[in-house]
Amino acid sequence: MEIAEYKIKLPVFEGPFDLLFHLIKKAELDIWSVSIAEITAQYLDYLRAMEELNLDIASEFLVMAATLLRLKSKMLLPRTPLSNADEEEEELFEINTAEELFLRLEEYRQFKEIGHYLKEREQEQQKIYLRSTGGQKVMVLTRQESVYTIWEGAHHLSDIMNRFTEIARKEEYMPVFQAVEDFMLTDKTAYILDSLNRSKQVMPMRSFVRKEGLWEVIITFVALLEMARQRIVMLLQDSSFSTIYVTLLEVSPDKEKEIAEKQTKASN
Amino acid sequence: MLKNRQKQVIEALLFLSEEPVSTERIAEVLAIAKEESEQLMKELIADFTSEERGIMIFPVAGGYQMGTLPALAEDLEKAFTEEVSSNLSTAALEVMAIVAYKQPVTRIEIESIRGVRSEYVIDNLLKRKLIRVSGRKEGPGRPLLYCTTVDFLQYFGLKDLEDLPVLEETNVDEYSSQEVEKSKDISH
Secondary structure, eight states: OOOOOOOOOOOOOSSHHHHHHHHHHHTTOOGGGOOHHHHHHHHHHHHHHHHHTTOOOOHHHHHHHHHHHHHHHHHHSOOOSSOOTGGGOOSSOOOOSHHHHHHHHHHHHHHHHHHHHHHHHHHHHTTSOBOOOTTOOSOOOOOSSOGGGTTTTOOSHHHHHHHHHHHHHSTTOOOOOOOOSOOOHHHHHHHHHHHHHHHOSOEEGGGGOOSSSHHHHHHHHHHHHHHHHTTSEEEEOSSTTSOOEEEEOOOOHHHHHHHHHHHHHHHO | OOHHHHHHHHHHHHHHOSSOBOHHHHHHHHTOOHHHHHHHHHHHHHHHHHTTOSEEEEEETTEEEEEEOGGGHHHHHHHSOOOOOOOOOHHHHHHHHHHHHHOSEEHHHHHHHHTSOOHHHHHHHHHTTSEEEEEEOSSTTOOEEEEEOHHHHHHTTOSSGGGSOOOOOOOHHHHHHHHHHHHHHHHO
16 A cells, blocks of 8 residues: 655745744734744644654754743743843753844845845846866966965075065965965985985985976975984984985885885876 | 957967956967956957857956857767766755855865755765865864865856855845744744
């Protein structure tokens, strides 16, 4: 026997405010002329319907239900002169009076409307096609300050840092980082290891820098740091900013094999 | 430089650029006053309109950009396959609206207006570069502050933030008097 399938369509709401707003609109009421008792009943009805359909009810909806019930009970009970401050604490909604609730609803309604407005703008704007070079810029408008070029002509790291902080201090600054060059750290590590194995001597860091440019220096340095961390090499330096010397650490044949395997794995 | 030639330069600049071009930038290129470049831009826009071209020049994100007429979208889509860019969800549009008006704003502030957790939506908008982190709010936890980007203006075709509709003022006094009446109703 086939089980009859019930198909009840419940609208999806963005949150408790969205649901409340929908209930008020359905009752064709103005936000300011809704009674808490009525709206609470309707709100709970909706949650019950969700429950019957075995839908997950997000915790926010339950918090709102509790908030509504508390507001309702407050209105029914005579006011006590002593108010317990701890009782007023609420996580997501700090709503303690009906007035606050309606103010919050009204605020939400405005942003919901702006959301609709933005949707229209989005749709309209999507009908306009702009020129696109498919990511390959044929010509880039020269800008006075560009983050793309902050390392051009810089000789020291401090040059770049100074330029960077100058730009970053400005309000309109938006960081855009692009990989300038593809590089493989593993290639560099292999090269350093190979050179050291062949020379069997202590070598200065400079001897591993094969190309011009800051990036090459950075890659070499990072590769050496990583190798030192893995106890493949030892780095020696007399004092700050003096030449860094690199020497192979005593490596057992087993360990060497392991490293070689790692290298091939990484480059595959 | 002849005026026609200047307009040609502006047209070519807009054609080449993938981003909005400001009149300041044009003034710089043509070595003329900003007011003059604005005047030339107006004339160029009028030229495009009167000639009923398929391309238009429109103000957006503090500058001007060239694009196809919206009315042509249907026909153009027959010739080109569009890169699928999913539209923003209702939740994303709500968060976008809140950030646009309340910026700089924290996640908690956004969530308290919407009444729901919005972390995921905020992350998505950050990824789409429609909002950005503008700093941290002083106070407990120093939460991140979010604000809109130039991409936001472009995405929604806004000249600037002033281009957004004005928020209505909420009349609290009107409400309070009504509420007094209502609470009486309930208690009886």
